[in-house]
Amino acid sequence: MSKSVNQTKASIVKAAISLFAVQGFGSTSIREIADTAKVNSALVSYHFKNKQGILEWMMIDYFEKLFTKLQPVTQGGEEQEESCFQQLIDSLDTLIGYQAENMEVSAIILRELSVDSMLVREVMSTYMARLKAHFATLLETGMERGEFDCDLDVEMQLIHMMGGMFFPYSNPQIMRELFYVEPMSPEYRQRYIGFLSKVWGYKLKNDEF
Amino acid sequence: MSKSVNQTKASIVKAAISLFAVQGFGSTSIREIADTAKVNSALVSYHFKNKQGILEWMMIDYFEKLFTKLQPVTQGGEEQEESCFQQLIDSLDTLIGYQAENMEVSAIILRELSVDSMLVREVMSTYMARLKAHFATLLETGMERGEFDCDLDVEMQLIHMMGGMFFPYSNPQIMRELFYVEPMSPEYRQRYIGFLSKVWGYKLKNDEF
DNA sequence: GTCTATATATTGATAGAC
């Protein structure tokens, strides 16, 4: 019985992550990755077929693990279950925490999602669509239940919400050098969730005031 | 008297923009740019020194023109001048409009700002810092004047605001394929500004209710 | 699974003629 993930394969991925993160996918060569991982460069082709194969593996692994952590939305009818507001905050917290724990991969993926390729389109139509659906469901059922303000454009709320969640992990350098915050730290996560709770507190329906 | 910007130089930039946008800076070669621009590849080195030189030219040109359009904040003491809230909305509208008019370059810059290089650090410490200062001033003076809710974390508001503004232009593909909106269109701009006005309307101090 | 060796193509960049 061998290790579930090959040691060489793991070290290639690890090296690729650190290189892609600082200099970008396109500016990184297979040889560079192999050297950093201290493995023979031919092994990259063996394990991943080509450079894009590493990125593909990285993206799938990232999203599969993410969806393991995201609790499915409880839409069930009756009492005692969590409010949509609470579920929303929990989901945001999970997503932010996950991005913080995987800063480099998060940044790589968000960056590479802005280029045009077959791989990107596939990730977009599967994982990103699933992620959007998750938050859309929360927002919509929350509105049906009267938990949220129905006056606001739902799609715009989603866009604004996603922007707010992704941006700090898409451009951590901006966070660090411009705002002097470390998006990787638990403090940031807590601060951000606190901020969101407060902002949305204002948007809850009247009886919340 | 010759043209202020060399024709060849302009066509190289134009070609580089379309290539960088779809396949990324690192995955684009000088030859590819030259071929697309239908100019000799040696001219790229002549006009821009190297590939990074094109990106540098692109960034400087982009930000210089942006700051031409952004109205300086009027902090002056007395009446009759615009409210900070209105100035904020105006600035956001300008920035969003500018990004929409320069979709490809906006996406390229936001993407490349997430890699680590000397150029990026310089752009960050000059232009991005200036942009942050612009919005920070608006928010802070607005709070001093009692136009905004002072309970909210200012820095977090800035971060969230920037995220919301940049994200759609950083990842236009997500907007198109996930939300079915075209961030380049004037409709989107209007819709987004309308949304923001409404959201912040809730956060204005009490006498606004 | 890992290595050596290598084929083949592409890269960025420049020297020098026009």
Next chain:
DNA sequence: GTCTATCAATATATAGAC
């Protein structure tokens, strides 16, 4: 400013031994 010609470096990818 523009071109041709070219170099040296580096790229990806594979065949075949171990």
